[in-house]
Amino acid sequence: MTGTTPVLKRNLIVMGVSGSGKTTVGERLAAHFGAPFIEGDKLHPPENVAKMSAGTPLNDDDRLPWLKAIATRLAEADDAPSGVVAACSSLKRSYRAILTSGVARRTSFVFLDGSHALLAERMKTRKGHFMPASLLESQLATLERPGDDEDVIRIDLDGDIDAELEAALATIAREDAAN
Template sequence: MLIIVGGSAGSGKSTVGQELANYLNCSFIDADDLHPAANIEKMSHGIPLTDDDRWGWLEVVGRKGGDAAARSGTAVVACSALSKAHRDKIRASCAVPVLIVMLNISRPELERRISSRKNHFMKADMLDSQLATLQLPDETENAIVVDEHVSLENIEDKVKQKI
């Protein structure tokens, strides 16, 4: 199974994803590391990505995450996966089942977290575009939605019940 830890910038995807991978003793991939240089350049200049910028990247995320999961049984990827269409692209690009763990964090908390980061290409003024794109998973998706008050242990328990 491929577990996608999703959410907007500042939601804690990388931290939760790495901890979840440690808990499950499986590989972890940060999708930020898979962005093409053009996407990083764009975001570094405060220009939000469009879906056209994301499609190829999401395909790579699904393929690499799916390959990692196929090798070991489970893999965790931290990836924004903001909309259902984004998550559908990831699912279509991998050959294993996908579980979405969507981190639903309040705007004030996201702003606080992003503004405290150093040396990250995602800037606080780009949060609007991410929140405008964000669609929480619906009942048709294999997903868990958690807010900022849910502990890591609780997330781990919820994931363990789904896999």
């Protein structure tokens, strides 16, 4: 990753269940492109954080204001010279539609897809996050894997964050060169 900073021509939403590494990958993608980063977890209403902290899964009604807040931030960046990178679980197809509604710039989802064992281990070892490991099962049950008809870059998690990041960047570069 040397030379001039490449321009991010699209928005990227790094998605996946809790523990998949959305924030880490999102921050690193944003840094690579010199693009703004939106941490979706920081846009949760306090009621959502309290609910999750207590081990209660969110429902669609809980998530709606949060998804709309992220969508608003994405739409506000439409006129910026560069796209933005956001971290958001984006578990359902309907959530992904909300996130991209009203956004003019192409928006691709970077789906961090890992095994149950890897995700559970990551959740057990992370510190300072409001989402307890006990909610992994509900996240996996809610997850609707992106379909072939969605603008998605699928990254298989294997625990090597550098390899995961390089795979995402290679796909973005290949797609951008083709367009």
